[in-house]
Amino acid sequence: MASAPKTSGSHRVVLAALAGNLAIAATKFVAAFLTGSSAMLTEAIHSSVDTGNQGLLLLGLARASRPPSQTHPFGYGMELYFWSFVVALLIFALGGAVSVYQGVHKILAPEPIDQAWINFLVIGLAAVFEGGSFLVAWREFKTVRGDTPFFRALKGSKDPSIFAVLLEDGAALLGLVLAALGVAGSAAGLAWADGAASAAIGVLLILVAIFLANETRSLLTGEAASPRIVENVRKVLAADPRVETVTEVLSMHLGPSEILLGVTLDFQDQLTAVEIEDAADDFHALIQGVDRRITRVFVRSGRARAAYARSGPNT
Structure with a gap:
């Protein structure tokens, strides 16, 4: 069976965010109760929702x-995408919608803020904790993105446990700025x-x-690997003298660290069946060399209509 996805960096990011948001949420609720600040x-x-999100x-x-099973032969990597989608729904419903409702209510029926300095103190402390969590997520994100521009890397990232925390913490820091402005204006x-x-x-x-x-x-709906990975696979196969034509390269993310790849190609006419089998074995190693996340490879001969399936080294 294929090895489980490597998630140590992801766990570190999520745990840091969970610890920070839990402490911050409690502090903010106390400050809101003492001062009456809507923001x-x-x-x-917001921090409470974020805390629950980290748990999810x-x-x-x-x-x-979890390792692959009879009912899930390709593993359970896509479960992370499902729970990340649930996180997005919670942010929208419990974070965004409730916040807008609360804000509109306070605009229509404003109330004075007592002891504004408490809010500023909490905002300062929250900025320190949120900033620490953001830095953990940012460092992990930097190791993944390399030299890719930020927004392109963010959209190209396949690990929501990292980019979700990065966006949540970034939104939290900006939200603290907005909260400080609101408290200052009200005061x-x-x-x-x-x-x-x-x-x-x-x-x-x-x-x-x-x-x-x-x-x-x-x-969740079967996003392909990045065009760079697909093109590099096509290049290494096309450069092999045993290959006449690379017809198609299909890919799908089974999880943040697992990619399924299917290749259809035409071998040179003079190759025997044994040589084709040897080539299929060689191509598995070549393709895995393109990106270590490619754990399952299917090579299909377009002419012979023969399929050769190979999986990762631990299978």
Whole structure:
């Protein structure tokens, strides 16, 4: 059977976010209760949702790491995509929608904020914790993205346990800035500012949720490996003298660290059946050399209509 996906970096990112958000949520709820700040209550809800999200991502990582079985011969890697999609729905419903509702309510019926300094203190502490969690996710993301530009790497990432935390923590830091502006405006006499900040935070969370939902939807429905990987596989096969034509290279992500690859090609006419079998074995090693995440390879001869299936080294 193929080896389980390597998720140590993902676990580290999610655990750091879970610890930070749990402490921050409790602190924000206390501050919101003491001061009556709508923006702070929104931030407390935001951190609570994030805490629950990290728990779901940990559940997804645990279930995705299970070995293949008779009912799931290619493993359970795609379970992480399912739980990440659930996270996106929670961010939208419990984070974004509730925050917008709370903000609009406070704009229409503003209330003064008492002891604004408590909110600023909590915001400062939360920024430290959120910043630490963000740095953990950022470092892990940098090791994956290499020299690829940020937004391209973000859209091209196949590990939602990393990019979901990165986006959540980034949104949380920006949300803290908005909350600080709302508290400052309300303390200065602009009673609507606190509610406006709450609504703005909600809109921010909705945008993050839409992005996450779209990315995980694509992965759940069988997203292919990156064009670079597919093209490199095509090149190494076309360069082999035993291959006449590479007809097609099909791929699908079975999880963040597992790619299924199917190749249809025409061998040179003079090759015997034994030589074709030897070539199929060689091509498996060649293809795996393109990207270590390619764990299962199917090579099909277009002319002979023969299929050769090979899986990873631990299968």
